[in-house]
Amino acid sequence: MSPDAPAGNDKTASRNFIQQIIDADRAAGKNAGRVHTRFPPEPNGYLHIGHAKSICLNFGLAKEFGGKFNLRFDDTNPAKEEQEYVDSIVDDVNWLIAGFGETEGFRVQGSAKTSSTEPSLLNPEPFFASDYFDQLYAWAVQLIKDGKAYVCDLTAEQMREYRGSLTAPGKDSPNRNRTVAENLDLFEQMRAGKFADASRTLRAKIDMASPNINMRDPVLYRIKRAHHHRTGDKWCIYPSYDYTHGQSDSIEGITHSICTLEFENHRPLYDWFCRELGIHHPQQIEFARLNLTYAVMSKRKLLQLVQEKHVTGWDDPRMLTIRGLRRRGYTPEAMRAFCERIGVAKFNSTIDMAWLEDAIREDLNERAPRAMGVLRPLKVVLTNLKEGETIELDAPNHPQKPEMGSRKIPLTREIYIEQEDFMEEAPKKFFRLKPEGEVRLRCAGIIKCDEVVKDAAGKVTELRCTFDPDHSRKVKGTIHWVSAPNALTAEVRLYDHLFGVENPDNAPEGKTFLDNLNPNSLEILKDAKLEPSLKKAKPGTSFQFERTGYFYVDPVDSKPGQPVFNRTSTLRDSWTKEQGTPA
Ligand code: ATP
Ligand code: MG
Numbered sequence: 001m002s003p004d005a006p007a008g009n010d011k012t013a014s015r016n017f018i019q020q021i022i023d024a025d026r027a028a029g030k031n032a033g034r035v036h037t038r039f040p041p042e043p044n045g046y047l048h049i050g051h052a053k054s055i056c057l058n059f060g061l062a063k064e065f066g067g068k069f070n071l072r073f074d075d076t077n078p079a080k081e082e083q084e085y086v087d088s089i090v091d092d093v094n095w096l097i098a099g100f101g102e103t104e105g106f107r108v109q110g111s112a113k114t115s116s117t118e119p120s121l122l123n124p125e126p127f128f129a130s131d132y133f134d135q136l137y138a139w140a141v142q143l144i145k146d147g148k149a150y151v152c153d154l155t156a157e158q159m160r161e162y163r164g165s166l167t168a169p170g171k172d173s174p175n176r177n178r179t180v181a182e183n184l185d186l187f188e189q190m191r192a193g194k195f196a197d198a199s200r201t202l203r204a205k206i207d208m209a210s211p212n213i214n215m216r217d218p219v220l221y222r223i224k225r226a227h228h229h230r231t232g233d234k235w236c237i238y239p240s241y242d243y244t245h246g247q248s249d250s251i252e253g254i255t256h257s258i259c260t261l262e263f264e265n266h267r268p269l270y271d272w273f274c275r276e277l278g279i280h281h282p283q284q285i286e287f288a289r290l291n292l293t294y295a296v297m298s299k300r301k302l303l304q305l306v307q308e309k310h311v312t313g314w315d316d317p318r319m320l321t322i323r324g325l326r327r328r329g330y331t332p333e334a335m336r337a338f339c340e341r342i343g344v345a346k347f348n349s350t351i352d353m354a355w356l357e358d359a360i361r362e363d364l365n366e367r368a369p370r371a372m373g374v375l376r377p378l379k380v381v382l383t384n385l386k387e388g389e390t391i392e393l394d395a396p397n398h399p400q401k402p403e404m405g406s407r408k409i410p411l412t413r414e415i416y417i418e419q420e421d422f423m424e425e426a427p428k429k430f431f432r433l434k435p436e437g438e439v440r441l442r443c444a445g446i447i448k449c450d451e452v453v454k455d456a457a458g459k460v461t462e463l464r465c466t467f468d469p470d471h472s473r474k475v476k477g478t479i480h481w482v483s484a485p486n487a488l489t490a491e492v493r494l495y496d497h498l499f500g501v502e503n504p505d506n507a508p509e510g511k512t513f514l515d516n517l518n519p520n521s522l523e524i525l526k527d528a529k530l531e532p533s534l535k536k537a538k539p540g541t542s543f544q545f546e547r548t549g550y551f552y553v554d555p556v557d558s559k560p561g562q563p564v565f566n567r568t569s570t571l572r573d574s575w576t577k578e579q580g581t582p583a
Helices: 017-027 049-064 083-097 129-145 156-163 180-191 241-251 261-277 299-307 322-328 332-342 353-367 532-536 575-579
Strands: 036-039 068-073 149-152 201-204 219-223 237-239 256-260 283-287 290-292 349-351 377-382 390-396 406-412 414-418 438-441 445-454 460-468 481-483 488-495 522-530 542-545 549-553 565-569
Touching: 017 049, 017 256, 017 283, 036 049, 036 256, 049 068, 049 083, 049 256, 049 290, 049 322, 049 332, 068 083, 068 129, 083 322, 083 332, 129 149, 129 180, 129 201, 129 219, 129 237, 129 241, 129 261, 149 180, 180 219, 201 261, 219 241, 241 261, 256 261, 261 283, 322 565, 332 353, 349 353, 353 542, 353 549, 353 565, 377 522, 406 414, 406 481, 406 532, 488 532, 542 565
Parallel strands: 036 068, 256 283, 290 349, 377 460, 488 565
Antiparallel strands: 149 201, 201 219, 219 237, 377 414, 390 406, 414 481, 438 445, 445 460, 488 522, 542 549, 549 565
């Protein structure tokens, strides 16, 4: 193996610590230079943005080093696992890595199944730890024969007592010195269903005085009569997570087993199993998990949000699940760019949610076609246009990308503008519409406000303006608008952070993270007025509504001719900054 850095990257300083470890391993010829990573979810919930980071990291390393990547379910806990979770995880992983690294043109959004994946990296079928149950059992028998494991009769409560604490060593189980023959016989009977649930365990014989509690004779097998989503009722004993995880890595030939920091204390155990069994020994490397402001990331809490109906489901667009982000309008490219940008660290920290929003804005700014949509309409009558008269205007689909074409938009005597684009008592710096003032209508011309019509309560109900098609005059403000008789009335959903505080997990005494929910995280507008071309907007596609944000056609609630729009994000800057000088 050449000691040189891999092709295409000679800046060691810019390489993260995991890349540097792999560089060194390859230079030393370890694993014959092979790189094989995996993403090992437990199928007990939907994936979230933290998992996306782990997938991008593992998949990215396999890709960078021309290696392999496995999706493997660590399905050792039959009680909490369901096929629904397996299916959603496979689908989300495929969605996230589809086309990874390719330079793509505009994405026709929708199911990633239509996009190309990289078969050399992703094995099309996921792996399952439960497929290794026979091998794991055989290895347990080997450990017993080697005097490294024993059957223990302590109850769960007794075992806790015997385990000791961070400051006190543990005590040996009274069964620790059973003979090999007795252990083999009892373990066989455990498997055959001769004992009651939880009445016995198989434990590794390591060291009850170890400063690392994970090394104090950890449990390898428990008795539990539970139906498993894949092995059915074949087993009434199930291996522990720790006993299963590393050996599954080993069986698959994983070279670098990358996990989050909380597993650092488990690494000696991971190494112990591989060493004592004399099997292929992957290297466990820990990195800091992703935490985001205004978010909770624990599966248990996400499940609670769903079950207690604080959100509409795992795919609620306010959820930071991959499902939720997809339905919000996030693209795999934006999520991968986000994961790349935040980097890989050895110490826990919290990333500002704004980084995630920036990533999707940047992506959609490039590829989302523009359209006009008025979220909170105010009627404007252009008094010098005739009833029934329609002026057809041409509007570019992307101001910097003529190749994205243009569309026709109708201008009529009655139009809608945004309520907030008019102010009766306007401050000096207000460059939108005010009484006697002028403003430019995007793509159309200039209007002057001659008259403000109000209802009995004094609320502004209509503006009467004169229209001037001359574009050449200088007018400071430009606003969006929609023809009233041609408008599509649609439902538009605006989202804010699901939680109202930066660190929702940090709840005062007697409160929980649920008390930190933001009561205004969803606003549903039923009467948005959208330009008529949007009647044909396909579910699963994105648009920039000029000045108001990026919107995604909801794939669940939209009907033909009647799309529902979810706001993916607002625009960062004012419209003129974002788009250059408008027409
Ligand atoms: P739990 O163990 O509480 O059920 P988990 O989030 O650890 O939840 P797993 O299914 O075990 O769920 O996670 C699969 C992989 O994703 C693991 O390798 C884990 O380290 C990684 N992972 C989970 N959460 C994050 C996160 N916030 N940031 C980065 N990686 C994560
Ligand atoms: Mg876990």
